[in-house]
Amino acid sequence: MKQVILAAHFPGVNNQTVWSDPASGSQIDFSSFVHLARAAERGRFDFFFLADGQRLREQRGRIHDLDVVGRPDSLTVLAGLAAVTDHLGLAGTINATFNEPYELARKLATLDHLSGGRAGWNVVTSSDAFTGENFRRGGYLDYSERYARAAEFVRTVRELWDSWKAEDLVADPATGFFASANAGEFAHHGTFFDIEGRFNVPRAPQGHPLTIQAGDSDEGREFAAAHADAIFSRHGTLEDGKVFYRDVKARVVANGRSPDSLKVLPGVTFALGDTDAEAQENADHVRRQQVSPQTAILLLEQVWNRDLSSYDPEGPLPEIDPLVSEEESISRGRTRLTRDPLETAARWRALAEEKRLGIRDLIIEVTGRQSFIGSPGTVAEQINAFVQEDAADGFILVPHLVPAGLDEFVDRVVPLLQERGVLRTEYGTSTLRGHLGLEGGA
């Protein structure tokens, strides 16, 4: 039987993260990160995962104020977590567009040393001039060049990691030999990076820290198949998952790699209860918390691309059609909800009519329903089925609450997965690559 890979996603800065609940704690205090990481390690998870965003989101030209906002620098907080965990992998999302290979390679190699081989990075790209306004280099990249630059970025970072061989570091006082004369020597003369010199971090315990790719587009899949160790996907249903899984694994093979060398890890949410019926009630309650009346209007505006602030969240959908424009969206710094607003509007109107839903209830219905809802037994069964039927190799779990959102899953679902023999009861490996059964692990 395949083992289930599990990762714990620190709740993000979007409406999926519920802040209005009395149990909701700080999204920025270090103790919140420690709580979630320790829960994940108690549940023998493979790794902890941090998302990223380098510009506060805006709607209608103003900073978006309805969702949790504010987050730490990923790698800095992960280095702190290395001190309070022993086995858990530590992966952060890094935007390659706003980093240089030398600096990032040494940060990741440093994290790998400081964690004893537990570092990973989720490489994302941006062509977004909005985010670029916070950076020296601005939003200078064409969409088409994003993946080309990212691929060269990953290659270059790996060249830097490989510039120190394990045997270059000797540190023998008896002979007076500390390190090889050419340790760290590198030269990369490419399209996007033209650099040379000496890299200054000795070879990392994993050699190459884990590389994750998030992105569903054709280019994203190709990139993952060629360069990544894991792909963070968003295919929630069993059937969609299988199609995606087959597609990506075929691309991996076409790149001359073993299909097992790329792990498919969809991001998923969950709602638990003592019974399936109670879990459904809990799920509905959380959905209402996630979609406040104000948030319902805001999400609708993202599809309509219009100011809808005068509409009643409990009232019917607007009769006016979405504004379809090649100009930029009213919402900036976040992923689009739809690529075809007119089609989406038509579908939503039909659904609202059929089920007699107002704006807020419709938005609750059509956005972000939990991936797994049920008793611990039901959820364990569903998770295992996805993995055994090759719709996934495991999951990146996104709790809806900081910091205790994973506790119930760890206490109630994890033991059931362990009973089935698909999740370790103790760590038998020490590195992140080792946990995932990837080459170069220990």
Added chain:
Amino acid sequence: MSAAHLHLSVALDGAGWHPAAWRDPAASPKDLFTAAYWAGLVAEAEQGRLDFVTIEDTVALQTSRLDGPDGRTDQVRGRFDAVLLASRIAPLSRSIGLVPTVTTTHTEPFHVASSLATLDYVSGGRAGWRVQLSGRRSEAAHFGRREVPELGPAQAVALEDYAIYHELFGEAGDVVEVVRRLWDSWEDDAVIRDVATGRFVDREKLHYVDYEGPHFSVRGPSIVPRPPQGQPLVTALAHSRLPYEFAARGVDVEYITPHDADQARAIVAEIREIGGVQPKVFADLVVFLDETQQAAEERRARLDELDGAAYASDAKIFAGTPEQLADLLLDWRETGLEGYRLRPAVLPTDLNAITRTLVPELRRRGAFRDGYEAGTLRGHLGLARPASRYAGSTR
């Protein structure tokens, strides 16, 4: 805190500041690339109740040459990113300040602000920053984004003679300014969690920093809420007029390198005459500490012999007893210095001597506090937590 108390910090680098320190019998060179090694050093410094440790860093491999690799195999080569190292140690310590070195030249100011603010959260208000710039051609080649001319022979180098250094220090001052603005860009009470209006944050209390300069522009606000200290401690090492002027633009602690009391007096006077923010001035000293002066000098000579050259430093090299060092620190204090950054020649030997012998000696003389009197690094230095510059502003 008594005004008579000195501030003491220690500069951590590799196996110690002497290039042959790693070959000393007390050194543990095979542990340099482990977290445990650094955690042990910081725990020792904290036992001594020191104000803070700094952690050296560069965007190049260490070298004995002015610019470019030297190919030597007999000295420590390789180092960790200092911010991540500080963050790794932070949960294992309670009170001591953690001051990593971060360069301003090839890095993104926005990331610098975020990572230091995050260190401030991880450490519960103990983060600082040793600002450093990168003027070497070999370092610029690691990034491939700007041209830097080759420097002349070492003896000819006066920073002020090079246009590039005027540019780099100007840029460094701009980076400090924009980082400070980003730290202030969230007012302390920006998070409101107001269920009635559905608002998590009061957007009127988040501010664009709108910095536009010759080298970069940053819109803001920060992605990280205001750090626990409000403004983490900003420090810099300065050897001449250009860096003194840079420090006057926005540094809290300035390290200088006098070789005697007269030089210390002259430098402090020059810094005060420049005006600006009036940083606290610390002197840097490389220290070999033993029970007798002879033992310290012999240890220094042994290491010089191993390295094949007499160790030279920008800072004064002191070899003697902790009592003699205490005499010197108190003597120089009369010139207007408020503290010191001691660079242990060998780790952990000279660090242990500082915490276990020098510190008790200074206490006996009423010149060092018995314990920590504050919970934050700014607090150790008697600096208040500043209000955000944007408090009450509508932009």
